[in-house]
Each structure stands twice: as structure tokens, then as C-alpha cells.
Amino acid sequence: MAISYPIPKWDRPAPTSADLNWADLTELPLDLFDAPEGKLELVRRVKHALEVEDLGFWSVTNTGFSEEEIEHQFAIGQAFYNLPLEERKSNSIDAKNGGYLGYRAAYERTTNGTDVLDNMELLNVPKYTKDFANTPRHEIIKAHEAEISDFHRRCWYDVARKLFILFALALELPENYFVDRHDYEKVSQDHLRYMMYHPRSEEDDAKYNNLWSWAHTDYGSLTLLFSQTVSGLQMKFADGTYRDIKPKKGSIVVNVADTLSFMTKGYLRSTIHRVTRPPPDQAHIHRIGVLYGCRPNDDVPVVVAPSPLLERLGYLTPEDKVADEKNAVTAGEYVAARVRAVHGANTYGKAPGTKFKHGNLEVLENFGEVKNGSGVSI
Numbered sequence: 001m002a003i004s005y006p007i008p009k010w011d012r013p014a015p016t017s018a019d020l021n022w023a024d025l026t027e028l029p030l031d032l033f034d035a036p037e038g039k040l041e042l043v044r045r046v047k048h049a050l051e052v053e054d055l056g057f058w059s060v061t062n063t064g065f066s067e068e069e070i071e072h073q074f075a076i077g078q079a080f081y082n083l084p085l086e087e088r089k090s091n092s093i094d095a096k097n098g099g100y101l102g103y104r105a106a107y108e109r110t111t112n113g114t115d116v117l118d119n120m121e122l123l124n125v126p127k128y129t130k131d132f133a134n135t136p137r138h139e140i141i142k143a144h145e146a147e148i149s150d151f152h153r154r155c156w157y158d159v160a161r162k163l164f165i166l167f168a169l170a171l172e173l174p175e176n177y178f179v180d181r182h183d184y185e186k187v188s189q190d191h192l193r194y195m196m197y198h199p200r201s202e203e204d205d206a207k208y209n210n211l212w213s214w215a216h217t218d219y220g221s222l223t224l225l226f227s228q229t230v231s232g233l234q235m236k237f238a239d240g241t242y243r244d245i246k247p248k249k250g251s252i253v254v255n256v257a258d259t260l261s262f263m264t265k266g267y268l269r270s271t272i273h274r275v276t277r278p279p280p281d282q283a284h285i286h287r288i289g290v291l292y293g294c295r296p297n298d299d300v301p302v303v304v305a306p307s308p309l310l311e312r313l314g315y316l317t318p319e320d321k322v323a324d325e326k327n328a329v330t331a332g333e334y335v336a337a338r339v340r341a342v343h344g345a346n347t348y349g350k351a352p353g354t355k356f357k358h359g360n361l362e363v364l365e366n367f368g369e370v371k372n373g374s375g376v377s378i
């Protein structure tokens with residue numbers, strides 16, 4: 001007999017009363033997308049963040065997801081993390097071979113240079129397309145397939161797709177330039193993620209400079225992070241300071257990741273961010289997150305887009321203009337290599353300044369500052 005998996009209501013934790021150094025993100029109200037002048041306004045806002053604020057982060061609102069639908073996703077995450085560990089542990093990611101779809105447990109790796117254990121647990125749910133029809137999924141995910149698959153597809157269709165179009169317009173490329181390279185129906189490592197950070201003792205957190213996730217950029221093309229009230233997520237501004245992302249009910253914090261940055265010579269910024277121990281009034285909370293990670297289709301060559309804007313701005317070298325698609329690293333290869341390097345290792349953590357290189361593509365793994373003599377790498 002099939003087991004039923006009830007989804008008890010999720011109570012959104014109260015926001016912190018701490019006076020943090022809040023980031024002000026440019027807002028993209030996506031209901032403007034369907035009117036011609038609205039779309040242009042959104043393109044203007046996309047460019048404002050990139051060119052004036054020097055950031056690849058936006059706060060996306062009016063996406064069509066109701067508050068109830070979003071809270072239901074957090075509730076699914078909560079129900080999953082309330083299952084016995086033995087049940088959660090099936091369908092593990094195969095990080096040693098570059099796989100990132102499935103489950104990864106917490107407390108299995110030490111963090112760089114310390115005896116503190118990694119406190120983050122995740123479940124990456126693949127797309128609901130024919131290519132993933134036989135991919136094993138947890139029973140609770142199968143039991144709620146109708147609403148999860150609908151949410152999954154709408155993250156791509158109603159949010160990511162529109163942003164890809166705005167990016168193409170900003171870069172003066174054909175409107176579908178990025179959409180065609182991220183087709184939902186084709187194979188890619190896109191995933192809907194339910195994640196959980198387990199609180200750590202003050203003493204352990206202090207050993208790792210209060211970091212739950214070191215300063216990094218994301219691997220794929222775009223990350224859609226459903227706003228939550230437990231603080232800790234910080235992004236790095238051009239002046240070198242980190243500021244806290246402000247919770248905003250119903251909004252999605254979106255950031256550009258590495259492959260889109262490579263395709264646009266850094267015009268679309270893969271913005272550095274990190275997760276810190278939450279402020280004292282929230283540090284005891286099990287921090288549940290829901291995000292959608294977009295990657296280009298696996299077979300997409302990571303080459304520079306022929307953008308008239310980039311040409312005018314002087315971003316393009318002569319080699320960029322004769323993109324060798326046949327010999328280029330593909331997005332699937334890049335993401336798998338990054339996953340292998342970061343998550344295939346037995347410790348979570350590389351020293352700040354450690355470079356990751358795959359073919360011609362290079363990025364820092366850890367953007368933390370190297371503190372001379374502190375003995376701890378952040």
C-alpha cells in the first residue's frame with residue numbers, strides 16, 4: 001500500500017530584529033513583462049543593477065506564484081527534513097562523477113582547516129521531462145508530484161525564461177538567444193532545491209568565522225532563491241562590503257551564475273555571496289531554503305555571445321568574435337567539473353584564492369579574503 005505523506009503547514013519564522021547592513025536590490029516586477037513599455041522598463045532595471053550598482057542580483061516580484069504556493073514549497077521542504085535520516089538518505093548525488101541531482105546529507109565533511117562539520121543538507125529535484133522520467137525520486141516527492149512538477153516548470157517558464165529574454169534584450173541579442181540555450185524540454189542539470197542548514201554551536205561557528213557557506217559564485221546560469229526570513233545570506237558589493245539580503249514575502253532573489261557570466265564576458269555578473277550564522281535571535285532555527293538552479297542545456301558550448309552591446313563597450317577580443325563552438329567546453333562539462341571539485345572532495349572547503357579551471361574557463365572557488373596569520377581561511 002502506498003504511504004501517504006501529509007504536508008503540515010510551515011510557519012514562516014519571525015524576521016530578525018537585528019539592525020543588519022541591509023542590501024537594497026533593484027526590483028523587477030515581472031507583471032510588467034507583457035506590456036511593451038513595461039518590458040523596456042524591466043530591461044532598464046536589469047541594466048541599472050549591472051552597470052550602475054555593479055551587481056548581478058535582483059529582487060523579482062509579481063511572478064504569479066501565490067504566497068500559499070510558495071509556503072507550500074517550504075512546507076514540503078520541512079516535511080522532507082522531518083523524515084528519518086535513513087529515508088532521506090536514498091538517491092544520493094554522485095558528486096565524485098560530477099552529479100548534483102538528488103540528496104546530500106549534512107555532517108559528512110569537515111570545513112576547510114577546522115574540525116567543524118558541514119551543516120548543510122540538500123535535495124536537488126531534477127526537471128519533469130522525458131529524459132528524467134526514470135530518475136529515482138524520494139517517495140514523498142513522488143507523492144506530491146502534481147504540485148512539485150507544476151512549481152518546477154513555472155520556475156523556469158514564468159520566471160527564468162522571462163529573465164533570459166530581458167538579458168538578451170539588454171545585450172541587444174535575438175530575444176530567444178538565452179531561452180534557446182536553456183530549453184526546459186532538453187537535458188540540463190536544472191533543479192528545484194529544498195535545503196536545510198542545521199544550527200551549529202556558537203563555539204563551532206566561531207572556528208569558521210561564522211560562515212555556513214563560504215564566499216562563492218554559483219555554477220550554472222541563474223539562481224532563483226525564494227525569499228525567506230532567516231537572515232544569513234549576504235552579497236558582496238563593489239566596494240568590498242557584504243550586505244544582508246532583506247526578506248520580502250513572495251519575492252525571489254535572483255542572481256547570475258558562472259556560465260552566463262562566461263557567455264557575456266562578465267557583463268552579466270556572477271555575483272559573490274555567502275551564508276553566515278544568522279543573527280542571535282535566529283541562530284537556533286533550522287534554516288529551510290527553496291531555490292531553483294538554472295543551468296544551460298548540457299550540450300551548450302560556453303562561448304561568448306555575439307552581443308552588439310558588448311562589442312560597443314569593448315568587451316570582445318578578436319577570438320571572442322570567432323567563437324569555436326565545436327571545441328568549446330560545454331555547460332554540462334563545466335558544471336560537472338565544478339561539482340566534482342567542490343562537492344566530490346571529503347572536506348568542504350578550499351583556501352581563499354583557490355582557482356578552479358576547466359579548459360579556458362576559470363573562476364575562484366573561494367572568494368574569501370586571505371587573512372595573514374589568522375590561521376583560519378574563510
Ligand SMILES: O=C(O)CCC(=O)C(=O)O
Nearest residue numbers: 213218225233273275289
Ligand atoms: O541559503 C541561501 O540563502 C543561499 C544558498 C546558496 O548560496 C547556494 O546554495 O548556492
Ligand SMILES: [Fe+2]
Nearest residue numbers: 216217218273
Ligand atoms: Fe550560492
